[in-house]
Amino acid sequence: xxxxxxxxVVELIPREKLVAIKGVSLAEEHLHDHFPAxxxxxxxxxxxxxxxxxxxxxxxxxxxxxxxxxxxxxxxAKVSKAELSEDAVPGDQLRYTATIExxxxxxxxxxxxxxxxxxxxxxxxxxxxxxxxxxxxxxxDNNMGGVxxxxxxxxxxxxxxxxxxxxxxxxxx
Amino acid sequence: MTRDEIxxxxxxxxxxxxxxxxxxxxxEAKLIADLGAESIDILDISFKLxxxxxxxxxxxxxxxxxxxxxxEFVEGGKVTDKGLEELKGRLPHFDFTSxxxxxxxxxxxxxxxxxxxxxxxxxxLQTAA
Numbered sequence: 001x002x003x004x005x006x007x008x009v010v011e012l013i014p015r016e017k018l019v020a021i022k023g024v025s026l027a028e029e030h031l032h033d034h035f036p037a038x039x040x041x042x043x044x045x046x047x048x049x050x051x052x053x054x055x056x057x058x059x060x061x062x063x064x065x066x067x068x069x070x071x072x073x074x075x076x077a078k079v080s081k082a083e084l085s086e087d088a089v090p091g092d093q094l095r096y097t098a099t100i101e102x103x104x105x106x107x108x109x110x111x112x113x114x115x116x117x118x119x120x121x122x123x124x125x126x127x128x129x130x131x132x133x134x135x136x137x138x139x140x141d142n143n144m145g146g147v148x149x150x151x152x153x154x155x156x157x158x159x160x161x162x163x164x165x166x167x168x169x170x171x172x173x
Numbered sequence: 174m175t176r177d178e179i180x181x182x183x184x185x186x187x188x189x190x191x192x193x194x195x196x197x198x199x200x201e202a203k204l205i206a207d208l209g210a211e212s213i214d215i216l217d218i219s220f221k222l223x224x225x226x227x228x229x230x231x232x233x234x235x236x237x238x239x240x241x242x243x244x245e246f247v248e249g250g251k252v253t254d255k256g257l258e259e260l261k262g263r264l265p266h267f268d269f270t271s272x273x274x275x276x277x278x279x280x281x282x283x284x285x286x287x288x289x290x291x292x293x294x295x296x297x298l299q300t301a302a
Contacts, residue, residue: 077213078213080189102223102224104216
C-alpha cells in the first residue's frame with residue numbers, strides 16, 4: 001500500500017491555499033479492522049481519524065513544499081489542533097482545504113478545514129465541515145544544525161509527483 | 174500597551190502553542206523546563222507573537238541559534254566568556270544572572286522564561302513605536 005491519503009489536488013493558489021480530495025474506499029485494508037464485527041455489533045468500517053489528520057498533513061505539506069518548488073524537505077513537526085466531529089465511511093469523499101498562516105525559511109504553520117461529501121437520496125450532498133486541523137511544518141535542512149540528510153528529497157518522492165501530475169499541477173523543475 | 178497587557182497576550186499565545194493551563198504561565202516559568210516547549214514550539218510561538226503584536230521576528234532573534242554548537246563559545250560543556258558576551262549581545266531581553274552562576278550548556282535554555290518573552294515583546298513594540 002502506498003502512503004497516499006489524498007487522491008487529487010483540485011485547487012492550488014501557490015503559497016496560499018491548496019484543496020485536495022480523498023475518496024474513502026472499502027478496498028482500503030485497514031477499514032476491515034477498524035472496526036471488525038464483534039458478538040454485539042456488525043463490522044463498522046470507519047476511516048481512522050489519525051489518517052484524516054495525515055490527509056490534511058499531506059494536503060498542507062504539498063502546499064508548503066510547492067512554495068519552494070519542492071527543494072526543501074518539509075516534515076510535519078506539530079499537530080497544533082485537531083478537531084473532528086463526524087466519522088467518514090466508505091463511499092464518502094473528504095475535501096481538505098489547507099491555507100498557509102505563516103511561513104519562513106525555518107518552516108510554516110497552516111490552518112485546515114475538512115469537509116465531508118456524502119451521497120444522500122441518490123445524489124452527492126453539499127460539503128459539510130466536519131473538522132479543523134492546524135499544523136506546523138519544519139524545513140528539515142534549515143533546522144537540524146548540521147545533521148546530514150540524503151541529497152534526494154525523500155519527502156516529496158515519486159508518488160507525490162504522480163499525484164500532482166495527474167491533478168494537472170505543474171511541478172517546478 | 175502596558176506590561177500587564179503584553180503579559181496577557183503572551184500568556185494567551187503560550188496557552189495556545191503549548192497546550193498549558195493559564196495558571197502555569199507565570200513570569201518565572203521556564204519555557205522549556207517548566208512549560209515543555211520543544212524546538213518547533215519556538216517557531217510556533219514566534220509566528221503567534223507576530224500575529225498577536227503585528228511585528229516581525231527574524232530568525233534567531235527570539236532564541237539563540239548556533240551559539241551552543243560553536244567551539245569558540247562553548248568549551249568542556251560550559252559557556253565561555255566570549256559565548257556569554259555573544260548571547261548577551263544577541264538577546265538583550267534575557268536575564269543572564271542564572272547562566273552567569275552556572276555556565277553549563279544545559280542551563281542556557283533556563284534563561285528563556287515567560288518574563289524574558291514579555292521583555293522581548295515590550296522592546297519590539299517600543300522599537301516599532
